Amino acid sequence: MKRRDTGILGENLAKDYLKRQGYHILEANYRCPEGEIDIIAEHRDYLVFIEVRTKRSLKFGSPEESITPAKMRRLKASALYYRQSHSKLPPLWRIDVVVIELDYKGKPPRIELIENAVGDD
Numbered sequence: 001m002k003r004r005d006t007g008i009l010g011e012n013l014a015k016d017y018l019k020r021q022g023y024h025i026l027e028a029n030y031r032c033p034e035g036e037i038d039i040i041a042e043h044r045d046y047l048v049f050i051e052v053r054t055k056r057s058l059k060f061g062s063p064e065e066s067i068t069p070a071k072m073r074r075l076k077a078s079a080l081y082y083r084q085s086h087s088k089l090p091p092l093w094r095i096d097v098v099v100i101e102l103d104y105k106g107k108p109p110r111i112e113l114i115e116n117a118v119g120d121d
Helices: 003-020 069-085
Strands: 024-032 035-043 046-055 092-101 110-114
Touching: 003 024, 003 035, 003 046, 003 092, 003 110, 024 069, 035 069, 046 069, 069 092
Parallel strands: 046 092
Antiparallel strands: 024 035, 035 046, 092 110
């Protein structure tokens, strides 16, 4: 499985998981000058920007460990850009991360949601 295929599979698994958790998916793979957001959803009173991290091996660390400070800054900037360029959004917002570990068959033994994973500095 190629890296891009792993990412696509992870995003699809994440969308299904989030829907089961009560998230309403608004958009996927949002791109702007500041970067990309994997999934944008509403959950309760929040607008939620979601980064999906999928790994087939833990050799180089867990999925959540792969989020660098630079990636966090791009996520925040992209979220702010989205909020400024769209109207009628919930006033509350946060950035969540969905981490997915895949086994050798491409099945997820672990899918975990980390709410408010990227907070204010």
